[in-house]
Amino acid sequence: MTFLKKASLRFLYAVKTQFSKAKLAFGLKSGLVKSVMILPYKGFGNQHEIYFLGRVLRDRGIAASHLEDGKWKNFSKMYKRFMSWEIPNVRVKAEFQGFRQIATTDEEGYFEIQLQSQSPFHLDSTWQEVKLELLDQVVKNQGTVRTNNKVFIPLDPMGFGVISDIDDTIVPTGATRLWTMLKTTFLGNAHTRLPFPGVAEFYQALAKGKGKKDAHPFFYVSSSPWNLYDFLMEFLEVHGIPKGPLMLRDLGLSREQFIAGSHWEHKLKQVEKIFEIEKHLQFVLVGDSGQHDPEIYLQVVKDFPGRVKMIYIRDIKVSRHPDLLAIATELHSLDVPLLLIKDTGEAAAHAASQGWIPEVAIEPIQAAAEVS
Template sequence: MASDDMPFLILTRAGFDDIVARIEQPGAVLLLNPGIASETELARLREAGATIHLLPAAIAAGPAPGLDGVLHAAGAGGAAWIEHAVATPGPVAPAVEPERLPEEQSRALHHRLVGTVGSLAGHALRRLGRFGQGGNPMLLPYLGFGNANKLWVKGRVLDEVDFREQTGQDSGWHNLVALYRRLESDQVSGARVVARFQDQVMETHTDRGGYFAFEIPSSAPLSGGWHEVELELPDSATRDRGVVRTVAQVSVPAASARFGIISDIDDTVLWTNVTNKLNMALMLARSNAHTRKPFKGVAAFYRALSAGASGQDENPMFYVSSSPWHLFGPLVDFLRVQGIPLGPLLLRELNMSQVLTLTSHGSHKLDKIEQILGYYPDMQFVLIGDSGEQDPEIYTEVVRRHPKAVRMIYIRNVNPDPARIDALDRLIAEVSATGAQLILAPDSVFAASHAAAEGLIHVDRLADVRSDKREDDKLLHSST
């Protein structure tokens, strides 16, 4: 049996022996539960030309009547083999109750599995096609931002998908189902979108990815807070329903704001293991906004920064990430559930075939930060990131271009490699020469203590950050 680059998700030793005996190794992509094969066996497979990915945690083999049929509906072009559980003697792990999709939706999904997403094809990140021929268009606005004179609004038009609310009791299978729905790319290109704000009426069309954006001038100076922009699809009316409409929320900084905060998300606010795209995707599939936790003390630290030295500054938050816009909903849910100050998210426009091979990470972030700074030329910013990828280099480049716009850089130190530390020391020296500071922080308590000393947060907030970190420690220990 030839592999034709078809990925194989193998969950048991029996499945491993069966597949290895029947496939041609060159070009084969194998996703394996840990512990079902020896290092020697894996090395032989790699030498034979196979690509091996060990899952970060074991996935239980069990029947899945809902999406199980969908996942096994591998047709021509982008099929995937997924091990199906069979009854065997001996102890069997408890089965996880799968989510049962409505029959009509299951049939629709059955016909929509096309394409492959790297080594996770056929698993959580399958590229989905159109939602049938009769799908309803859905307007999905993202959180926008603006100043006293103009607003920026972005969104997407999709075929409608029924998202249900997730809870802390959801199983890993339920989370996987939710991820399928979130990662669906049933974009509607060329759709006419109309925006209304005050006396302004603007029109545009969605691009090939289904995205649209507006920059809306204000006829009168805007006050700080959240403003609403009405959006509609004027050509969406049918005999059964009226025109599709929704409202976009757009944030304008308060007059009391002393500085803005621009934060990375991946491995800064929450652990995503973004440097390993397979592990990142599996983490998202196995958890949700209720069960996924931020780094210890981050929520209280960000609340303190937003409140500022007076406790009432209302400093605006912005989140810039290389995650795709497909994850906007889960990320907003995460911020809300975890009590982290909400703010506009600037994510990436990606096809799902690109999610596991992100490129131009630095260029994307730098462009989005430039866009933010362009809206607030008189505001200084605190930049927060981690040392795992390019945040220090990106933020240093921001300082080079806008030396007066950056007040402080906090980098969570996640890479102990001496060569990386040497590189960071050089960046620290370069940033310091401009009058700004780049601080390597081992945790949120350290960063908060420095911020209090610099007058960025009120000293009384330190106790909250320490308490938040202790609570997170307790949760971590209770779950291990």
């Protein structure tokens, strides 16, 4: 980065920080900010470690959506998600099985929890709850601000994990077409936005394997902003897509970058974070050809040899075929197959051939995938 760019970045970041402080001070003084909330993002861990992020924000009371909600109501909720009021420099306490950590929110209201124990945690299920409490007073008559966060911890023995992209992998978003993406994001809701045909059925079958509950746990990584977290979690639930930790990113201006992290850097970092913590799991990786999922997954294979069993790539960009052929060839030399799929039915047939889902699941998935 040139000196001029660095100077511009420092100046713009200082302006942004001062504006955020003034905005929050005005909101507190005027009464616009009447209550605050801890918004935790589902986490993951192993028998000795738990990891997740969260954010402290003004509570704007964004309720769940309904199928009959109109475009204006959808836009209003999405506006509230993006026009957030972040609460910086406050402490959040996390407690789990006698272990405690206190984290302080950054300028954007984010905090990070990473609880560690030398002795194994006591686990009776794959989903555990971590208690969270805000330790500092932000508004008058605040009262106690508490919540719980769910954290996925695999129990032995488990099968492989699945890491899936969302945009143009699970749901059509037009991520490569800005105007289309903005319209679908701001005017739709979790009910009206529909996944690709057959995805829910395939993911359900893959999660269960051949009958064992949670045989193949799911993790989701997307370049969408954290502002969409509750929307995307609701989307997964509404459409019967297996729940799992969801890793997004902050798109705002940072000290180091005009946009806080590129698609490539963000996704690679988050996928590899999952690999580092879920160190006893192998993984199937699912993405699309629209952006750089194949290149990112190739790098993951190189960084974690022997940990990737399979890569499925939804084919949405024909012009990328020469690049994909070169990547598939390199992956083959590393003993990791890449399958370029036109629809979910193709992935289901392959998964059944590997014994990952039952044969009887293929026909319903393929039937669903053919629905236009």
